[in-house]
Amino acid sequence: MCDYEGRDFGASYIDSCCIDGYLWDLDSCDEPGGPLFDGGDMPCPKCNTLEYLERAKEEAESCVSGSVAGSSGGFAYTGESIWLASVKKAESLNPDAAAAALQKMGVVETLFPGGGPDGCAVQRYIYCGESK
Numbered sequence: 487m488c489d490y491e492g493r494d495f496g497a498s499y500i501d502s503c504c505i506d507g508y509l510w511d512l513d514s515c516d517e518p519g520g521p522l523f524d525g526g527d528m529p530c531p532k533c534n535t536l537e538y539l540e541r542a543k544e545e546a547e548s549c550v551s552g553s554v555a556g557s558s559g560g561f562a563y564t565g566e567s568i569w570l571a572s573v574k575k576a577e578s579l580n581p582d583a584a585a586a587a588l589q590k591m592g593v594v595e596t597l598f599p600g601g602g603p604d605g606c607a608v609q610r611y612i613y614c615g616e617s618k
């Protein structure tokens with residue numbers, strides 16, 4: 487458990503906290519300070535950085551694009567933007583763990599809409615190794 491707090495459940499205020507490396511929705515309790523009912527699936531970007539980035543990689547490599555409707559206007563995303571936003575978040579919260587995780591993961595092939603046969607293109611990010 488760390489002191490991470492963020493906006494990961496769609497609210498415009500702080501609505502997530504970290505319990506044992508996973509994020510929980512602070513709005514999912516019946517009473518202030520009571521037990522939380524919703525969460526436990528999202529790895530914490532701060533203290534569970536490797537798993538957080540692995541999850542983001544999976545998403546970035548399988549999802550081409552989409553959009554989210556939100557109270558603050560919503561936004562559109564691509565696999566590539568998911569990845570870049572996740573890396574940025576991890577690096578700002580835990581630079582050392584983020585660097586180690588990226589090194590370990592090596593190559594990430596993110597998707598975005600493009601001119602390929604399936605209507606998508608691949609942007610490859612390479613993190614492993616110094617130049618050989």
Ligand SMILES: [Zn+2]
Pocket residue numbers: 487488489490504505507508530531532533534
């Ligand atoms: Zn945490």
